[in-house]
Amino acid sequence: MKAIYPGSFDPITYGHIDIVKRASKIFDSVTIVLMNNPRKNPLFSIDERFKMIKESTKEFKNVNVKVHTGLLVQYVKTSSVKIVIRGLRALEDFEYEFEMALTNRQMCPELEMVYLMTDLKYLFVSSSMVKEIAQFGGELNKWAPPIVEKELRKKFQR
Numbered sequence: 001m002k003a004i005y006p007g008s009f010d011p012i013t014y015g016h017i018d019i020v021k022r023a024s025k026i027f028d029s030v031t032i033v034l035m036n037n038p039r040k041n042p043l044f045s046i047d048e049r050f051k052m053i054k055e056s057t058k059e060f061k062n063v064n065v066k067v068h069t070g071l072l073v074q075y076v077k078t079s080s081v082k083i084v085i086r087g088l089r090a091l092e093d094f095e096y097e098f099e100m101a102l103t104n105r106q107m108c109p110e111l112e113m114v115y116l117m118t119d120l121k122y123l124f125v126s127s128s129m130v131k132e133i134a135q136f137g138g139e140l141n142k143w144a145p146p147i148v149e150k151e152l153r154k155k156f157q158r
């Protein structure tokens, strides 16, 4: 069985990678779908994010990366893969994900969401947290892979 893992990945963190790793053990193949949503005002361009995802997931042989512009349901409708993985951290994630799952299901009833629980180590890791740490020149090696650390340092000149 195949699954997709959508997100903004601005940038990818060890929290995301932990979910990718778990998913890659459960499913035959996992496609990370990098959602291109310019309204989110991302720090990294799509190409930069794509490159960081590729590099930091290359050890997983059944994982690949695609870019999608538009709604998740539009991607799912044109794809044969109907299983969508999301990661869950704290309660705020639950509320947001619950709302999104129910909305998506109304638009695309064949879509099924699968939630994987974060590792305790990554409970508080988010792309925004990593960006904030980088902005002030803090240690990043526990939260993001080396390529992300390097790109963040370049962005913030720290």
Ligand code: ADP
Pocket (backbone or CB within 6 Å): 006, 007, 008, 009, 010, 013, 014, 015, 016, 019, 085, 086, 087, 088, 089, 093, 117, 118, 119, 122, 123, 124, 125, 126, 127
């Ligand atoms: P989006 O804008 O779609 O929420 P993100 O890149 O922020 O995109 O997140 C993509 C998915 O990864 C979401 O399901 C999110 O909950 C999950 N995720 C992000 N950080 C972590 C983490 N530290 N542990 C587990 N899941 C995470």
